[in-house]
Amino acid sequence: MSQDFLLLVKNAKQLVLICDGGETFLTKHGMKNVRVMENGSVVVGRDGLIKAVGPSETIKAQYSHASFQKEIDATGMCVLPGLVDAHTHPVWAGDRVHEFAMKLAGASYMDVHRAGGGIHFTVEHTQAANASDLLASLRGRLDRMLRAGTTLVECKSGYGLELQTELKMLRVIEEARKSLDVNISATYCGAHAVPRGKTVAEATDDILQVQLPRLKEEMSAGTLRVDNIDVFCERGVFDLDATRSILQAGKDLGLKINFHGDELHPMNSAQLGAELGALAISHLEEVTDEGIAAMATAQTAAVLLPTTAYILRLPQPRARDMIDAGVIVALGSDFNPNAYCCSMPIVMHLACVNMRMSMPEALAAATINAAYALGRSHTHGSLEVGKHGDLVLLNAPRWEHLIYQVGGHQEVIRYVIIKGNVVYDNDRTVGL
Numbered sequence: 001m002s003q004d005f006l007l008l009v010k011n012a013k014q015l016v017l018i019c020d021g022g023e024t025f026l027t028k029h030g031m032k033n034v035r036v037m038e039n040g041s042v043v044v045g046r047d048g049l050i051k052a053v054g055p056s057e058t059i060k061a062q063y064s065h066a067s068f069q070k071e072i073d074a075t076g077m078c079v080l081p082g083l084v085d086a087h088t089h090p091v092w093a094g095d096r097v098h099e100f101a102m103k104l105a106g107a108s109y110m111d112v113h114r115a116g117g118g119i120h121f122t123v124e125h126t127q128a129a130n131a132s133d134l135l136a137s138l139r140g141r142l143d144r145m146l147r148a149g150t151t152l153v154e155c156k157s158g159y160g161l162e163l164q165t166e167l168k169m170l171r172v173i174e175e176a177r178k179s180l181d182v183n184i185s186a187t188y189c190g191a192h193a194v195p196r197g198k199t200v201a202e203a204t205d206d207i208l209q210v211q212l213p214r215l216k217e218e219m220s221a222g223t224l225r226v227d228n229i230d231v232f233c234e235r236g237v238f239d240l241d242a243t244r245s246i247l248q249a250g251k252d253l254g255l256k257i258n259f260h261g262d263e264l265h266p267m268n269s270a271q272l273g274a275e276l277g278a279l280a281i282s283h284l285e286e287v288t289d290e291g292i293a294a295m296a297t298a299q300t301a302a303v304l305l306p307t308t309a310y311i312l313r314l315p316q317p318r319a320r321d322m323i324d325a326g327v328i329v330a331l332g333s334d335f336n337p338n339a340y341c342c343s344m345p346i347v348m349h350l351a352c353v354n355m356r357m358s359m360p361e362a363l364a365a366a367t368i369n370a371a372y373a374l375g376r377s378h379t380h381g382s383l384e385v386g387k388h389g390d391l392v393l394l395n396a397p398r399w400e401h402l403i404y405q406v407g408g409h410q411e412v413i414r415y416v417i418i419k420g421n422v423v424y425d426n427d428r429t430v431g432l
């Protein structure tokens with residue numbers, strides 16, 4: 001017999017709603033004061049969407065005659081919305097563990113890049129890899145992210161730098177989207193580096209004349225779904241003019257602009273993004289005051305990546321200045337062969353310690369604001385009626401344990417739920 005509802009999570013010690021007024025992002029005061037309800041329950045319907053969120057007693061009375069396919073008694077536990085990772089490069093072959101040693105010995109990111117390592121090393125291996133191997137490693141990486149609480153993740157191409165490999169990567173992402181539980185936002189990042197032997201002008205031309213037109217065909221035919229366009233706007237990579245023309249061409253195809261900017265040098269990427277109506281810009285370690293002001297006005301989200309600054313020993317992104325200026329600050333893991341981190345709880349921890357964000361700010365940045373950066377905050381990023389029933393349950397009495405316990409997510413996360421289905425049940429959690 002079919003049940004009325006898919007899931008009831010009842011009696012949670014804390015229900016972390018994030019917001020409760022249909023906000024699509026939070027800034028300043030809103031980030032500092034995420035909404036937390038003591039003693040709450042959540043109901044997810046058969047369509048996977050949240051039907052009710054409220055005090056346990058109220059839900060109990062309202063749903064006393066309803067039947068549920070699954071009930072979880074969350075007594076002593078916390079319930080949060082699934083985490084959102086707004087920036088990852090998860091499709092590649094050939095790890096770069098050897099470069100970690102070089103960087104520890106003092107080589108900068110660009111030293112490694114110019115020596116033929118970095119992105120070029122990964123491009124060589126990814127071009128040579130077959131799609132099924134790329135898919136197998138992608139599945140493993142997305143599964144690690146899921147077990148760390150991520151239920152919506154942005155996935156970039158960008159280790160092809162030519163049509164066939166970029167398409168191969170996007171098809172692998174598409175296959176993952178169709179076959180895995182985790183929600184995916186796909187990003188075309190053909191302008192991740194200038195291919196060896198090409199000038200910036202030649203690379204830009206190839207993207208504009210060859211790659212984007214083919215993407216357009218595939219998208220119109222429904223064979224490929226791509227959500228965002230990305231460019232690495234950096235000195236020695238794509239300059240401001242090339243970045244502008246690629247992003248504008250992507251926007252003309254209906255893609256959302258979401259690009260790498262102001263990472264190693266101040267490039268005025270933030271101002272460019274604001275001018276083009278970018279939904280998000282990532283990195284921003286070198287953003288200027290003018291750039292911050294422009295992003296605040298344009299409501300362009302700043303996707304900050306604490307692992308990058310940590311591993312490359314860069315100046316920390318100016319999270320405090322951005323939040324004070326009213327910028328929509330989001331977080332991403334930047335998972336890639338340079339920054340090998342699948343865990344948004346670790347990212348939030350680094351954001352708090354190194355970027356001086358508070359724990360509520362970091363959580364808002366890893367939920368509703370990260371969803372905004374992907375154009376998904378109407379469906380993800382908070383526990384509100386009508387949104388996807390994507391939940392993380394902690395075997396802890398206060399939600400802050402997710403951030404406080406450094407790298408402790410395996411011991412704290414009990415369940416990960418996507419659209420009302422338990423996709424990860426970690427019965428090894430022992431509580432505190």
Ligand SMILES: N=CN[C@@H](CCC(=O)O)C(=O)O
Pocket residue numbers: 089118119122232260263308334336337338339
């Ligand atoms: N900065 C450019 N892209 C990536 C690094 C990619 C790589 O090194 O493979 C980033 O966001 O950190």
Ligand SMILES: [Zn+2]
Pocket residue numbers: 087088089260334336
């Ligand atoms: Zn990146």
